[in-house]
Amino acid sequence: MSAPQKDLLGRPMTATEQRLLSAYEGLKALLREDLPPSAAANVREAVAALWQVVNDLALASDRPDV
Amino acid sequence: MAVSPYWNPKTETLAREDLGRLQGLRLKELVARAWQGSPFHRRAFQQAGVTPEQVQVLKDLERLPFTTREAWMECQKRTPPFGDMLARPLESAVRYHTTSGTTGRTPLRVLDGRADWKWIAECWCYGFHGFGIRPNDRVFFAFSYGTFIGFWGAHYACEKMGCLVLPSGNMTTEGRVALIADMGATVVCATPTYALRLAQEARERGVDLVNGSVQRLILSGEPAGSIPATKRLIEGQWGAKAADTAGMTEIGTIMMFECEKQPGGTHIIEDQVIEEVIDPETGRAVDYGEQGERVVTSFGRGMIPLIRYRTRDLVVKVPHTRCTCGRTFDLYDGGILGRVDDMLLVRGTNVYPRAVEAIVREHAAVDEFQIHLTTVDGIRDEIAVRCEVRVGQEAEWPKVRERLAADLAHAIEGLTIPVVEAPRGSLPRFELKAKRVKDERVVKGAGR
Numbered sequence: 039m040s041a042p043q044k045d046l047l048g049r050p051m052t053a054t055e056q057r058l059l060s061a062y063e064g065l066k067a068l069l070r071e072d073l074p075p076s077a078a079a080n081v082r083e084a085v086a087a088l089w090q091v092v093n094d095l096a097l098a099s100d101r102p103d104v
Numbered sequence: 105m106a107v108s109p110y111w112n113p114k115t116e117t118l119a120r121e122d123l124g125r126l127q128g129l130r131l132k133e134l135v136a137r138a139w140q141g142s143p144f145h146r147r148a149f150q151q152a153g154v155t156p157e158q159v160q161v162l163k164d165l166e167r168l169p170f171t172t173r174e175a176w177m178e179c180q181k182r183t184p185p186f187g188d189m190l191a192r193p194l195e196s197a198v199r200y201h202t203t204s205g206t207t208g209r210t211p212l213r214v215l216d217g218r219a220d221w222k223w224i225a226e227c228w229c230y231g232f233h234g235f236g237i238r239p240n241d242r243v244f245f246a247f248s249y250g251t252f253i254g255f256w257g258a259h260y261a262c263e264k265m266g267c268l269v270l271p272s273g274n275m276t277t278e279g280r281v282a283l284i285a286d287m288g289a290t291v292v293c294a295t296p297t298y299a300l301r302l303a304q305e306a307r308e309r310g311v312d313l314v315n316g317s318v319q320r321l322i323l324s325g326e327p328a329g330s331i332p333a334t335k336r337l338i339e340g341q342w343g344a345k346a347a348d349t350a351g352m353t354e355i356g357t358i359m360m361f362e363c364e365k366q367p368g369g370t371h372i373i374e375d376q377v378i379e380e381v382i383d384p385e386t387g388r389a390v391d392y393g394e395q396g397e398r399v400v401t402s403f404g405r406g407m408i409p410l411i412r413y414r415t416r417d418l419v420v421k422v423p424h425t426r427c428t429c430g431r432t433f434d435l436y437d438g439g440i441l442g443r444v445d446d447m448l449l450v451r452g453t454n455v456y457p458r459a460v461e462a463i464v465r466e467h468a469a470v471d472e473f474q475i476h477l478t479t480v481d482g483i484r485d486e487i488a489v490r491c492e493v494r495v496g497q498e499a500e501w502p503k504v505r506e507r508l509a510a511d512l513a514h515a516i517e518g519l520t521i522p523v524v525e526a527p528r529g530s531l532p533r534f535e536l537k538a539k540r541v542k543d544e545r546v547v548k549g550a551g552r
Binding site: 083 | 219222406
């Protein structure tokens, strides 16, 4: 599935915004893996941090389950 | 590359129409989440006859019922300790905090998950960055780091921004002044009252704040941060610029801040919250420029969705065009103006503590003050303002007292308010929210 090309307001995303959203989605996908405690905890932290970015930039409307 | 004056330029300068659309999208998501996860909110929606499908755009906000502190407290009492407002399982919480409880009421208990906690810091970043604080700053927190949420979020915001954080935990005021000087703090975060207390301590210890390292103060916790006379006093004693912020435990963070332009008001962080202003009696929205009660809807907390929360804070909203900073976020003129319920009724005259403070702080000879209410002859209400005189100002005091009494009489028609000197050190000092009203009347606010 290709990444959405527009933000929540229907504006075209910049290339940087697309990469940020992709990084966020990639980190969320990692949460579904069987990770050792150190990786699981730090990936959860990273997801929470990246969520601030995609939320601030109006790139995604979800809320991570971390 | 030049650093943006905005923490989040994309939304801080969004056209108002787009900002409204974004708020609508976030409201829709918030309501769906609250319906699904929070029994408290589902019950409230059902009682109001609203379903999530009916909330699609910002205008639909008015379909939703208000949330009150009383209802929140009641649900915590019914299903202790946290009530059934939580929208996520207890296991996903990473922080526990409470309201300050300074009013003597049972405090509210709040929980936050990882993403919530980072969002709380994020909102503070809007304010710190917006007032010109940058990674090379050394930020001192005059804060005791207890269960009261206070500056906790601000601490994490500064770490996130890359500032050097100087926590002072349970240090004495003397120790704090020494740390500020030793570490060359460039920013100090404190309540307005405690900023004055620190300055007093510095004077007594011979520490020259005016020519020291501190360039900015971030004030929070009391409306006084936006009272011009109080702010001038603080700025004069520190030789630094002061900015007001305001937040509340119920949302975990600040919802407004002063930008560097300081147009006499605080910008509302409107991409992260919706702030309505209503008539506290009728519940109807009031227009720009009219005083009313703040009602907040917060998008950022996952554990505790907060929807149309009646804050009891009095504010006047003005359009973003009041400020020249380029933000499209509206402002509260003069910050928080007081509380719906903090008005004192003395012999039929309304007295607002904030108004008294605004007058007292015009007189730099007053170091600390207290509004003292008593019952005389078992029937008559009396009010007095008790003042501690600043060291070195004793000779001017008789004239200052006369002028202050005249200013109070002029501002508060129908009452003569005696100004009484209090012995030095006799009035309480506060680190958190100051309580400068001592009401010892037999029947409070009975209007006699």
